[in-house]
Amino acid sequence: MPPETTTQQRADVIHNIGYRHYDGPRLGRAYARRSLFSQSLRGAYGLGRSAKSKVAPMLLAAVMCVPAIILVSVTVVTKGDQLPVQYTRYAIIMQAVIGLYTAAQAPQSVSRDLRFKTIPLYFSRPIEAMDYVTAKFAAMASALFALTAAPLVIMYAGALLAKLDFADQTKSFAQGLVSVLLLSLLFAGISLVIAALTPRRGFGVAAVIAVLTISYGAVSTLQAIAYDQANTGAVSWIGLFSPITIIDGVQTAFLGASSAFPGGYGPGTGAGLVYLLVLLGLIAGSYGLLLRRYRKVGL
Amino acid sequence: MIATESLSKRFPRVTALDRLSVDITPGVTGLVGANGAGKSTLIKILLGLSPASEGRATVLGLDVATDGSAIREQVGYMPEHDCLPPDVSATEFVVHMARMSGLPPTAARERTADTLRHVGLYEERYRPMGGYSTGMKQRVKLAQALVHDPRLVLLDEPTNGLDPAGRDEMLGLIRRVHTDFGISVLVTSHLLGELERTCDHVVVIDGGRLLRSSSTRDFTQATASLAIEVTDTAAHPDGTAALRAALAEAGLEVQPASRAGDGAPASEHVLLVDVAGDETYDTVRDAIARLGLGLIRMEQRRHRIAEIFRDDENGSGGAADAA
Numbered sequence: 001m002p003p004e005t006t007t008q009q010r011a012d013v014i015h016n017i018g019y020r021h022y023d024g025p026r027l028g029r030a031y032a033r034r035s036l037f038s039q040s041l042r043g044a045y046g047l048g049r050s051a052k053s054k055v056a057p058m059l060l061a062a063v064m065c066v067p068a069i070i071l072v073s074v075t076v077v078t079k080g081d082q083l084p085v086q087y088t089r090y091a092i093i094m095q096a097v098i099g100l101y102t103a104a105q106a107p108q109s110v111s112r113d114l115r116f117k118t119i120p121l122y123f124s125r126p127i128e129a130m131d132y133v134t135a136k137f138a139a140m141a142s143a144l145f146a147l148t149a150a151p152l153v154i155m156y157a158g159a160l161l162a163k164l165d166f167a168d169q170t171k172s173f174a175q176g177l178v179s180v181l182l183l184s185l186l187f188a189g190i191s192l193v194i195a196a197l198t199p200r201r202g203f204g205v206a207a208v209i210a211v212l213t214i215s216y217g218a219v220s221t222l223q224a225i226a227y228d229q230a231n232t233g234a235v236s237w238i239g240l241f242s243p244i245t246i247i248d249g250v251q252t253a254f255l256g257a258s259s260a261f262p263g264g265y266g267p268g269t270g271a272g273l274v275y276l277l278v279l280l281g282l283i284a285g286s287y288g289l290l291l292r293r294y295r296k297v298g299l
Numbered sequence: 300m301i302a303t304e305s306l307s308k309r310f311p312r313v314t315a316l317d318r319l320s321v322d323i324t325p326g327v328t329g330l331v332g333a334n335g336a337g338k339s340t341l342i343k344i345l346l347g348l349s350p351a352s353e354g355r356a357t358v359l360g361l362d363v364a365t366d367g368s369a370i371r372e373q374v375g376y377m378p379e380h381d382c383l384p385p386d387v388s389a390t391e392f393v394v395h396m397a398r399m400s401g402l403p404p405t406a407a408r409e410r411t412a413d414t415l416r417h418v419g420l421y422e423e424r425y426r427p428m429g430g431y432s433t434g435m436k437q438r439v440k441l442a443q444a445l446v447h448d449p450r451l452v453l454l455d456e457p458t459n460g461l462d463p464a465g466r467d468e469m470l471g472l473i474r475r476v477h478t479d480f481g482i483s484v485l486v487t488s489h490l491l492g493e494l495e496r497t498c499d500h501v502v503v504i505d506g507g508r509l510l511r512s513s514s515t516r517d518f519t520q521a522t523a524s525l526a527i528e529v530t531d532t533a534a535h536p537d538g539t540a541a542l543r544a545a546l547a548e549a550g551l552e553v554q555p556a557s558r559a560g561d562g563a564p565a566s567e568h569v570l571l572v573d574v575a576g577d578e579t580y581d582t583v584r585d586a587i588a589r590l591g592l593g594l595i596r597m598e599q600r601r602h603r604i605a606e607i608f609r610d611d612e613n614g615s616g617g618a619a620d621a622a
Contacts (some may be wrong), residue, residue, distance in 0.1 A: 019417060019480040022410055022448035025371055026401040035398040050386060050427075116384045121443060124376035125399045126368045274613055 030092040040139030044105045045146075053108070060101045061147055064094060068151035072158025074151030083159055087176025088257035090155070091148050091183055095244045098187065099212040101147055106191035109136055115199035119294075129294040137287060140192055144184035148213075152176045175255040183247045186279060187212075189286030190243060196293050215242035219260075227262035231243055235265040249275035300325050300483050301345060305332055306354035308340050308507070315340040317507040318354065323485065328478045329494030329501040329515075330487040337507040339379070342453050346371055359450055372401060375444030375452035375482075379459060382440065385429025389420055389439045392428065393446050400447035405453060407446075414442045414503040417480070434465040438476075441472065445482065452476065454486040457492060469499045525572045526584060530593035538592045539568050545586040546572060551579065574599075 025052065045061070046054030071084055091098060113119050122132055156173040162167065194211060195204040219242040228233035239245035239261060251257035253272020258264055267275055308316040315337045322517040332338050343349040345358050347367020356363045358370045383392065389451065390411055397407035415424045418438040423431065428439060437457060443595050458466045474497050476482050488494050494501055495515055503510040527542070535541040539555075546553045552573040572583060587594050 018415065021481070022402070022406065024406050025403060026447070027403060028372070028401050029401075032399045032401055035395070038396075039395055048391065053386075112384055115376070117380055117382045118384060119378075121382055121396060122380050122399060124350060124371060124374075124378075125396075126372045126401060128368070228319065284308060 029126045029131055032127045033135045036135035037139050038248060040109050040136055041142050044109060045144035047054060048132045056104050060097055064097050064147055065151050065154060072155055075158060076162045082164060083155055086257060087155060087172045088151050088179045088251045088255055090102040090151055091211050092248055098148060102187045102191045103205045103208035106140055106208055107195040107201045109140055110192055110196045111199055111201045111204045130291060133290045133294055137188055137192060138190035141184045141294060144187055145181055148180035149177060158277040177204050179255050182279060185283045186243055189283050193286045193289050196290055212243060216244055223262050232265040236267040236271055237263050246275055246279050250279055301358050303356040304354050306356050307352045308344060309352045315507050319509050321502055321509060321512055325483045326499040327484045327497055329498035330485060330502040330503060331491050331494060333489055336504050339455060342455060346376060368505055373450045375449035377440045377444040377454045377457060379455040383428045383436055386427050388426055389415060389424040389428055393443050396443040397446040402447055410446050414446045418442045433460050437469060449482060451483045454484060456487055473497055477594060525574055525597060527570045527572060527597050527598060528595040529587060530595060532592060535590055539570060541590055542592060543570055545590060549582050549586060551582060
């Protein structure tokens with residue numbers, strides 16, 4: 001390959017040149033923050049890392065998209081008049097895959113820097129704790145958004161192919177995107193806070209899975225009991241206590257979704273406002289906690 | 300390069316720096332102190348990462364309290380501990396670190412290749428760093444501190460964990476950072492002997508206080524001695540005694556090595572001669588030649604910081620033992 005040959009030649013030529021000073025531009029904090037963001041985002045899909053670390057994220061991304069492709073094929077073939085699954089419902093159905101991806105990638109993004117003590121090298125450079133946290137948070141949220149938005153794009157493309165109503169589909173698609181954006185921010189925040197507590201990647205993975213699944217398990221059990229006792233008000237409020245049901249509540253109240261809660265008793269607009277506040281509070285709170293954590297890590 | 304003015308750093312229970320005032324000029328400066336003497340605390344403050352309790356400090360003319368980010372753009376830092384992820388190659392890692400210092404992608408790649416070559420890493424640089432020897436890891440750590448062509452590098456215990464040969468190579472490299480690259484160096488160590496050969500200037504701190512700051516020549520003049528070991532011959536069955544007598548006659552201070560408090564192996568066959576100046580070497584050589592003895596070794600003795608404390612404090616404090 002031509003590029004390799006040129007490097008070879010160049011290496012030979014410069015062999016005896018002494019030290020050269022760098023007098024080009026230094027692009028400062030904002031550039032460093034962007035570089036860290038893109039490195040972390042690529043890393044979340046194993047790009048720029050070993051072949052082995054590409055397997056898990058790529059596989060999960062594929063698993064995430066396959067059902068969407070099937071849904072679309074069914075709609076196109078049967079000439080149905082709507083998609084079998086709502087855009088907003090897709091992430092709720094696939095939450096296990098999203099949870100697994102989050103649990104695998106959040107610790108790899110932050111625990112490694114703690115474990116191998118690379119953090120001091122970052123903070124001995126122009127960036128500060130805030131830049132590091134912002135870049136890592138944005139990268140994790142973007143990676144999750146890519147994972148959750150890709151199947152929605154497939155569904156939307158399929159819906160247009162099947163000649164479903166354009167205006168209707170576009171509106172639902174946009175609502176779906178807003179919903180997965182919120183989900184990405186929430187999952188990124190929670191998982192990074194947990195992962196940043198431990199330099200051990202294994203602990204991080206286990207803790208993130210535990211928090212996401214145990215909270216969901218507990219919430220849906222309680223909701224089922226409340227539903228049995230015909231306490232529908234409780235059903236809609238209990239959803240506040242696990243990440244995915246918070247998203248469900250918010251999108252039921254504001255994004256035209258039909259709730260996945262038992263009996264479909266999602267929160268109304270009033271309760272939905274509480275859901276939205278809790279959601280935004282959790283995102284902001286996890287950002288704040290991360291900042292506090294990294295102010296302390298230092299050198 | 301660096302100036303501090305009654306710089307203090309107090310933690311709830313300990314005082315890490317106690318009214319430290321030093322002025323560090325361009326060149327290679329050694330910062331010597333026992334573990335816990337305040338070296339790492341000083342570096343953190345100089346990088347603008349930890350506010351001082353009182354006093355002020357400037358690095359490259361910039362105030363550490365307000366211009367931390369600007370200082371860190373012009374300064375390189377090599378930490379004492381391991382800081383390399385094992386599953387990436389040296390090239391990838393150093394390129395990333397160069398970009399974190401603000402270098403555009405192309406420049407980052409070029410500077411990485413240059414810098415790794417300068418620190419002596421060739422084909423290995425494409426392999427994951429987990430498989431590197433300690434010496435190679437130290438080189439990568441040095442490379443990431445130099446990759447953005449800083450005006451000053453702060454090296455925290457760069458010879459830690461290296462064998463004697465690796466130590467010498469690293470010290471040679473540090474010397475070159477200044478002589479060939481024109482970058483000023485502040486290097487910490489708890490071994491004074493190491494820094495004697497590398498540094499232009501040595502600053503000794505203990506318990507956060509300045510013990511001494513002077514050019515390396517002052518130190519060596521005060522402390523240098525020469526270890527000599529010779530063979531016995533038929534004419535002189537006890538060559539060591541004969542040489543000792545001859546050197547004493549020539550007016551040199553000679554002791555058997557057993558008096559040494561410097562931790563080197565003591566032996567009755569090793570003589571320690573105080574170096575008065577360059578002519579001392581000639582006197583020793585001539586005396587040995589005249590006696591017809593075989594010279595096994597003649598080397599500069601390394602001194603530990605303990606001796607400085609002993610000289611400076613006349614054995615009054617417990618500092619020598621603590622060190």
